[in-house]
Amino acid sequence: MTNDLEYCPVCLESQPVPFRQVEGKDYLRCLNCEATIMAPQSRLTAEQEKEIYELHNNDPGDARYRRFLAKLADPLMACLSEGARGLDFGCGPGPALAQMFTEVGFDMALYDPFFHPDPSALEARYDFITCTEVAEHLYRPAEVFDQFDALLKPGGWLGIMTCFQTDDARFDNWYYRRDPTHVMFYRPATFHWLAAHYGWQLEIPRKDVVLLNKRTAG
Numbered sequence: 001m002t003n004d005l006e007y008c009p010v011c012l013e014s015q016p017v018p019f020r021q022v023e024g025k026d027y028l029r030c031l032n033c034e035a036t037i038m039a040p041q042s043r044l045t046a047e048q049e050k051e052i053y054e055l056h057n058n059d060p061g062d063a064r065y066r067r068f069l070a071k072l073a074d075p076l077m078a079c080l081s082e083g084a085r086g087l088d089f090g091c092g093p094g095p096a097l098a099q100m101f102t103e104v105g106f107d108m109a110l111y112d113p114f115f116h117p118d119p120s121a122l123e124a125r126y127d128f129i130t131c132t133e134v135a136e137h138l139y140r141p142a143e144v145f146d147q148f149d150a151l152l153k154p155g156g157w158l159g160i161m162t163c164f165q166t167d168d169a170r171f172d173n174w175y176y177r178r179d180p181t182h183v184m185f186y187r188p189a190t191f192h193w194l195a196a197h198y199g200w201q202l203e204i205p206r207k208d209v210v211l212l213n214k215r216t217a218g
Contacts (some may be wrong), residue, residue: 004039004040004041005028005037005039005040008030008032008033008035008037009035009037009138009139009140009141009142009184010030010033010035010037010141010142010145010184010186010190010193010194011030011032011033011035011142011193011197012142013032013033014030014031014032016028016029016030016031016035016037017029017031019036020171020172022171022172022177024042025038025039025042026038026039026041026042027039027042027171027177032193033189033190033193033194034187034189034190034193035184035185035186035187035190036165036171036184036185036187037183037184037185038182038183038184040139043139043183044180044181048180049114049137049181050114052180052181053092053093053114053115053181054093059094059096060094060095060096060099060100062096065096066096066100069096069097069100069132069161070100071161071206071208071209072097072130072132072159072160072161072209073097073100073101073130075159075203075205075206075209075211076128076130076157076159076211077101077104077106079128079157079211079213080106080127080128080157081127082105083105083106083107084106084127084128085106085107085108085109085126085127085128086098086101086106086107086108086109086126086127086128086129086130087108087109087110087111087121087124087126087128087129087130087151088101088108088109088110088111088130089111089112089129089130089131089134089148090111090112090113090131090132090133090134090137091110091111091112091115091116092112092115093112093115095108095110095116097130097132098110098130101130109121109124109126122147122151124151125151125152125153125156126151126152126153126156127152127153127155127156127157128152128156128157128158128159129148129151129152129156129157129158129159130159131148131158131159131160131161132159132160132161133161133162134160134162135160135162135184135186136162136163136176136179136182136183136184136185136186137181137182137183137184138183138184139183139184141184145194145198149198149214152214153214154214154215155213155214155215156213156214157211157212157213157214158200158211158212158213158214159209159210159211159212160191160209160210160211160212161208161209161210162186162208162210163176163185163208164186164187164188164207164208165185165186165187166187166188188204191204191210191212194212195212198212198214199214199215200212200213200214200215201213201215
């Protein structure tokens with residue numbers, strides 16, 4: 001197994017070590033923040049990724065899908081003040097989560113590198129940012145988390161939903177790993193590292209959901 005990464009793409013503080021080789025794909029582990037990383041040589045091309053994303057049926061009117069998104073939406077909405085403005089980062093072709101927030105009175109901007117590549121959405125500042133089923137697709141998460149910190153107003157909230165990687169013994173057959181577009185896997189410890197690094201307050205209100213509050217000015 002080869003390792004082309006000099007630094008962990010989450011914490012940038014240590015070189016990941018070989019972790020697993022599964023179905024011809026190499027995976028690495030950061031011993032500092034505990035992230036698990038698909039090695040760059042095992043990734044899809046951008047065109048292959050988009051083809052898979054276009055198969056997703058994220059219908060805003062699908063009651064089952066809305067219940068899934070409510071795992072993040074409900075605890076995040078409970079933290080927000082009336083009139084808060086948010087960004088749905090990585091909203092995909094059917095921005096169902098943004099619709100759920102607008103339905104209850106929150107103004108939402110959209111950004112997705114494939115389906116809503118609007119650079120102006122990344123030039124404003126927000127009271128909250130949603131990032132659902134996106135963090136696992138990021139090639140350079142440290143850059144994105146720096147961006148989130150800059151986009152959030154002081155006191156703002158970042159809501160992330162991604163399936164936590166906790167059981168190494170089950171990694172090979174884990175359904176989340178088998179999605180070829182998933183290249184980054186986070187443990188609760190990874191989010192604790194991020195919170196400490198940025199000075200954010202961390203809450204994990206339920207499994208696979210993280211709320212981060214930007215307490216510091218900036």
